[in-house]
Amino acid sequence: MVQAVICPPSEHNTRRHPGAVTRSALAATALALLTACGGGGGGGGASSVAPAPPPASGFDAGEFEDSNLFADMCAAPRSGNFPDVAGSTEDENNWLRSWSNELYLWYDEITDEDPAAFTTPEYFDLMRTFQTTASGAPKDQFHFTIPTDEYEALAQSGISAGYGAEFALLSASPPREIVVAFTNPNTPAANAGLVRGTQIVTVDGVDVENGADVDTLNAGLFPSAANESYTFGVVLPGQSAITQVSLTSQEITSDPVQFDQVISTPTGDVGYLFFSDHIAPAEAELVTAMAGLENAGVTDLILDIRYNGGGFLDIANMLAYMIAGPSAASGRIFEEIQFNDKHTVRNPVTGQALSPTAFHETTQGFSLAAGQALPSLNLSRVFVLTTAGTCSASEAIINGLRGIGVEVIQIGSTTCGKPYGFYATDNCGTTYFSIQFRGINAVGFGDYADGFTPSNSPTVATSVTGCSVADDYGNALGDPNEDLLATALDYRDTANCPPATGQIRILSNPDPALSLSAPPKAGAVLLR
Amino acid sequence: MNIWPYISALVLANGIASLVACMPSHDRQQHAEPVPATLESSSEEIDDSLRRIIASALELSPGERDKILLFEPFTTTSLLIVQRGNQGGVNARLANGRIITEPERFELLRSNGQCWIRHAKTARTFEFTAAACVADAPAEPTDTSLK
Numbered sequence: 132m133v134q135a136v137i138c139p140p141s142e143h144n145t146r147r148h149p150g151a152v153t154r155s156a157l158a159a160t161a162l163a164l165l166t167a168c169g170g171g172g173g174g175g176g177a178s179s180v181a182p183a184p185p186p187a188s189g190f191d192a193g194e195f196e197d198s199n200l201f202a203d204m205c206a207a208p209r210s211g212n213f214p215d216v217a218g219s220t221e222d223e224n225n226w227l228r229s230w231s232n233e234l235y236l237w238y239d240e241i242t243d244e245d246p247a248a249f250t251t252p253e254y255f256d257l258m259r260t261f262q263t264t265a266s267g268a269p270k271d272q273f274h275f276t277i278p279t280d281e282y283e284a285l286a287q288s289g290i291s292a293g294y295g296a297e298f299a300l301l302s303a304s305p306p307r308e309i310v311v312a313f314t315n316p317n318t319p320a321a322n323a324g325l326v327r328g329t330q331i332v333t334v335d336g337v338d339v340e341n342g343a344d345v346d347t348l349n350a351g352l353f354p355s356a357a358n359e360s361y362t363f364g365v366v367l368p369g370q371s372a373i374t375q376v377s378l379t380s381q382e383i384t385s386d387p388v389q390f391d392q393v394i395s396t397p398t399g400d401v402g403y404l405f406f407s408d409h410i411a412p413a414e415a416e417l418v419t420a421m422a423g424l425e426n427a428g429v430t431d432l433i434l435d436i437r438y439n440g441g442g443f444l445d446i447a448n449m450l451a452y453m454i455a456g457p458s459a460a461s462g463r464i465f466e467e468i469q470f471n472d473k474h475t476v477r478n479p480v481t482g483q484a485l486s487p488t489a490f491h492e493t494t495q496g497f498s499l500a501a502g503q504a505l506p507s508l509n510l511s512r513v514f515v516l517t518t519a520g521t522c523s524a525s526e527a528i529i530n531g532l533r534g535i536g537v538e539v540i541q542i543g544s545t546t547c548g549k550p551y552g553f554y555a556t557d558n559c560g561t562t563y564f565s566i567q568f569r570g571i572n573a574v575g576f577g578d579y580a581d582g583f584t585p586s587n588s589p590t591v592a593t594s595v596t597g598c599s600v601a602d603d604y605g606n607a608l609g610d611p612n613e614d615l616l617a618t619a620l621d622y623r624d625t626a627n628c629p630p631a632t633g634q635i636r637i638l639s640n641p642d643p644a645l646s647l648s649a650p651p652k653a654g655a656v657l658l659r
Numbered sequence: 660m661n662i663w664p665y666i667s668a669l670v671l672a673n674g675i676a677s678l679v680a681c682m683p684s685h686d687r688q689q690h691a692e693p694v695p696a697t698l699e700s701s702s703e704e705i706d707d708s709l710r711r712i713i714a715s716a717l718e719l720s721p722g723e724r725d726k727i728l729l730f731e732p733f734t735t736t737s738l739l740i741v742q743r744g745n746q747g748g749v750n751a752r753l754a755n756g757r758i759i760t761e762p763e764r765f766e767l768l769r770s771n772g773q774c775w776i777r778h779a780k781t782a783r784t785f786e787f788t789a790a791a792c793v794a795d796a797p798a799e800p801t802d803t804s805l806k
Contacts, residue, residue, distance in 0.1 A: 442756065
């Protein structure tokens with residue numbers, strides 16, 4: 132589930148954070164996250180590491196044993212059906228050291244430290260690069276751990292506990308500001324009348340703006356299971372009075388393609404598609420929606436992925452193909468995965484030969500039978516609506532299409548900047564996430580750690596033609612008057628942008644990437 | 660060359676073949692072709708039964724089995740897709756932003772009154788007796804040609 136972070140008021144909470152930082156109660160969309168509450172695990176920010184004691188005997192800097200020699204040697208072995216054997220903290224750190232040296236994308240930027248000198252969480256935090264991107268943000272913003280039993284819990288795809296509301300945390304620290312980004316139909320939130328733009332002002336009587344009881348705020352906004360009830364004070368759009376609404380969490384079925392439509396304009400019909408999550412059911416929904424748009428004969432597509440945090444890369448691949456069509460995409464590379472320079476031939480985790488992934492021309496069996504021909508719009512350009520919540524596989528759509536010469540026109544604000552991936556790896560009950568590969572497109576580009584930014588005058592590879600526009604919670608998604616959609620429609624006719632507003636949100640948090648760099652441990656507080 | 664459709668077709672063929680092999684001989688004679696099916700109802704007992712099958716297919720521990728989050732599985736589609744990382748908090752969601760592995764897929768099939776669940780990845784089949792299932796209506800003709 133997506134969880135953002137609310138922290139209590141403190142000296143750490145002076146920075147405002149970007150809009151469109153939301154948490155899906157639908158377990159679908161991973162959106163930009165908020166700064167972890169003081170400290171926090173991992174990440175690219177400054178970390179506090181205990182002073183190292185004198186090196187223990189046996190540490191030989193620059194010499195690395197096979198990580199398998201230390202795997203599953205645990206200071207506290209789990210009982211039951213686990214491979215754990217008795218070991219020590221030093222064994223666990225030695226595994227981290229060797230494993231990182233073998234697989235970390237930037238292994239040669241890790242400073243080799245004595246495994247005997249640190250706790251395991253401290254040592255893992257050191258097993259990454261501390262270099263920065265061109266913008267000054269940490270180069271590695273995605274270095275973290277999750278308790279294995281939590282990460283490996285299985286869930287039916289698209290199902291999670293919640294109210295069916297996607298909350299946008301415009302400011303996660305006091306003075307906090309939280310609004311509803313969208314709801315899923317036939318959910319407690321929708322049935323209670325919550326709509327996009329509804330402000331959340333209290334949770335069980337706790338003031339959202341400045342309240343100190345963050346536990347109640349987090350528990351109320353982000354229920355961990357079904358049948359949890361909370362009372363919310365809300366201000367509906369266009370109203371000033373506070374309305375009390377009681378919500379009880381339940382299993383929510385996420386709808387990743389909630390709606391699509393055809394917008395008629397004097398210069399042709401334009402398709403609009405709201406796509407919020409790359410989950411398995413999205414395959415069927417996307418195929419249905421794109422087939423409908425194909426039959427409608429749209430001449431342009433506005434793809435709304437402003438709250439789409441990614442998911443299955445194959446889903447992104449299929450959607451990109453359905454946009455570009457066979458003439459542009461058939462046989463072309465959607466994405467190529469690159470590991471570090473020790474693994475140029477084979478995937479070091481699966482052993483499979485590394486080869487570029489072509490655009491999928493058929494369904495892949497996620498929620499439709501595999502092998503069915505995909506519909507296609509055969510477009511030479513696409514408009515994408517983005518925010519900082521546009522992440523990972525969503526960015527891969529942009530990058531993959533640009534790689535084959537499809538013009539991408541970006542309306543909104545800078546995307547999250549995650550061309551990287553991991554194979555989650557368990558050792559001793561902790562699942563480690565350490566960047567192991569990056570994705571590049573057909574022309575070899577994948578260096579967008581600072582995200583894609585809309586610009587009237589693109590000057591660098593991560594600048595994309597388009598307009599900087601702040602998210603507009605005052606209008607419904609899909610409403611042609613909603614600022615991002617309206618700007619896309621206007622740009623289509625005039626190639627002009629309104630005065631930039633999207634960057635304001637970004638500037639309110641100078642380093643949104645940093646906020647992603649230190650996500651809380653699972654189960655930690657969600658807002659601050 | 661994109662070989663995935665061929666692999667999928669092969670897996671499907673193997674799955675059906677093994678499923679047919681699991682069936683009593685009179686089933687094979689009367690209705691050898693299993694067809695996709697859905698459940699007419701849902702209940703916690705049905706979910707528990709499904710969790711046991713999923714746990715068996717994926718070789719999960721009892722603790723892992725009991726944590727599987729399901730919601731009216733197989734009631735609207737013959738497919739059940741489960742994945743990890745949905746319950747792991749913010750970090751899990753971040754990790755899930757760029758998934759290059761495949762989810763676990765299960766399909767509910769009916770053959771001559773019996774319900775079966777097939778695990779796509781291994782083609783293992785499991786008899787499902789916790790609830791009745793109904794065969795899906797025949798699908799409209801579609802282009803299923805493999806590329």
